[in-house]
Amino acid sequence: MVRITGGSVYDPANGINGAVKDICIDDAGRVVAALNGSEVRTIDATGMLVFPGGVDVHTHVAGGALNFARGLVPENQRIARKFLHTPELRAGIGGLTPTTFATGYLYAGMGWTTVNEAAVPILSAKHTHEELHDIPIVDKSTLLLMANNELMLDLLEAGEFERAKSLVGWMIQSAKTFGIKAVNPGGVAAWKWGKNANQLHKPIEGYAKITAGQIVTQLARIVDELGLPHPMHLHQNNLGVPGNVASTIETMNLLQGHRAHLAHLQFHAYGGHDWGSMKSEAPAVAAAFLAHKNLTCDVGAVLFGDAVTITADGPWQHLLYELTGRKWGNLDVENETGCGIVPYVYSDHKLVNAVQWAVGLELLLLIDDPWRVYLTTDHPNGGGFWRYPEIIRLLMDAEFRKAEVRKLPPEAQKRITLAELDRQYTLSDVAIVTSAGPARALGLAQKGHLGVGADGDVTIYSGKPDADGVMLSYPRYVLKAGTVVVEEGEIRALTEGREFIVQPAFDPGIEAFIRPNFEKVYTMSFENYPTEMSRIRHPQIVPCSR
């Protein structure tokens, strides 16, 4: 049992904005109104800031793609932070593709307590869940890659929406995931023919009728009708391409009437027609986004320095490889999706990278409803998640931000509007974009706030700036389900997190369709395909609304 006293509490979900208030957490790890008994540890947080634990709505921390990336970039691991084996801690390596244990240490050390692994093919679901189990401290959820699943595309092509819905339900049940991710709808299926899907209204390669736009809308409808707590999580077509603002706004229009979460919107807000003319279209994207109240987004900001791009978007990764001329990894995930890995360096003297850096911040500042835009770097695509405090500093300090903008190449400064933005994030804004907002978008009622019944995930920051004058650079204490896991910059306890999964209702008769097709085209036996419940450690089933 823990009582946190004297701190200024920032709990925007409950309308608390800096009030001094006690937070009590019982032995079950839940926030309660008051505690009785003597076995209470009291944390004196006088002069400190008390936040709900951070929630990462879009990250890549486990599974086949990440493991592939780890193997592809040994040079990053040589220079990465080492975590030595101690009586309390298991050994690990940090960096852009951290090992499982280190992932938990780094998230907790930064004050984040819930992470959403945003891309899981059914074929590597078992691997993903087992890696997630080895990530200590944080709670986890996963999203299933569906928008290029050929069994589903075949049903949509045939106009069999209800059966497609059942298929999606069956796949979620089999992979034990929390939601649905759509990556470059139709584009990854087309990649298997060496093509891409850059038109929303053209039939995709290998199909006569179904278009990328139809996949987007029908999958969003399926997610809504299955009643999943988290809306369809969409990585749109044309990621990273100059001029993609048109298809981004068109996709928003198509999604009218459905819930959807737009992932890493920064990569979808570019104007111009080639790399030389690329510019920020963040104002147009932000305006369109604000007009569509059915949507949420995370930014996928980029930070200058090393990154490793990891995505199911195979055709984009091939293009990126051709631009960099460095390494490229490509995986074909049978009938489900693809995967590409390309190490990348965001350089502050390159026009394109400077524009990308600015677009992420512009979106975070221009979308003035913090409940709908969330802080991510699409880790490790835009930079390591452990660099989030750098972004928070840029958001909270307009003078510092403008000084950074002035360091960009003059040509890049003409392509962006960041220098004109004066907005500064308040502490409450930070609590929303890092915790309360993403928790609400994920549909996790006990996360992202400190009201009675919430999980006892608390991050306590010093109320004073650090030696460099920066607020919120690292937490003084981090509590996970009421256990003090980080204190004075050190990991103090290794707890095991839970995994959130959903079990939507569907017509079990769909198995009669899946099995013969599966046995015809897959390289494994059907019985070995689904992930058994026994593989999920500490599962928590989140109810669907239907």
Next chain:
Amino acid sequence: MLTLTLKEPVERVPLEAEALGPDTVAALDHSAICALPVYLGKKQCRIDDFFTVDGEASDELELRGDLRKVRWIGRGMTRGHINIVGNAGMHLGAYMQGGAIEVSGSASDWVGGEMSGGLIRIAGNAGGQIGAAYRGSRRGMSDGTIVVGGSAGLEIGMRMKRGLIVIGGPVRDFAGLEMKGGTIILRSGAELRTGAWMSRGTIISLAPIPLLPSFLPSSRYVPSFLRVVAQHLRRLGTSVPDDPAAGTYTRYLGDAAVIGKGEILVWSAA
């Protein structure tokens, strides 16, 4: 001069001893040197668990004994001199920036891995990946000189960017793999696929070698820059022919599988 003598041979589990370098020991007194950390596998030990330490700390360091299982000697050193009387283990002089290392016996793999300056001379044989890029890195050695009297193994000079590697004895496959610059001199030739994927740089072989079909003959001559190289090598106790009266080099351009701006020069005596 500081002398460290190995008390008894290191068997099986290798000893990782990156503390063995002038930069680390020069400023320390005897007891501090004895307490420097070395790792036997995952176990942290002290230098004096394995070595007897004699003499005064200085930039001159002598290591005696069969150190074939002692790794990372001179890692990242910037100055001074290490004289090894005996054999040396893997990663000798890796990331080295300056100074000199001399080995009276043989050395193992990864001699001078990703070094950026300094001199390494090995009287005996060496292993593979000399001056090479560590796995995943884009560049191997970026400057400095490595001279091996005897033979060498696979992938020597892999992805090297600048600098000079001279091997006296026979060399195995993939010398100069993905080379980006610099010079490799093969005084006794090499086995297969020399210069595979080299984009730039020079490989000189004093013996006939099998060439990949993606290397095309362009001319026969004695390049004038070899006079400078030969002068440098004479000071290091080795040589490369630079006298047009003694013979000529046939120049092959490649590797055409990539941009093909590298060259292999094969000597034929007059």
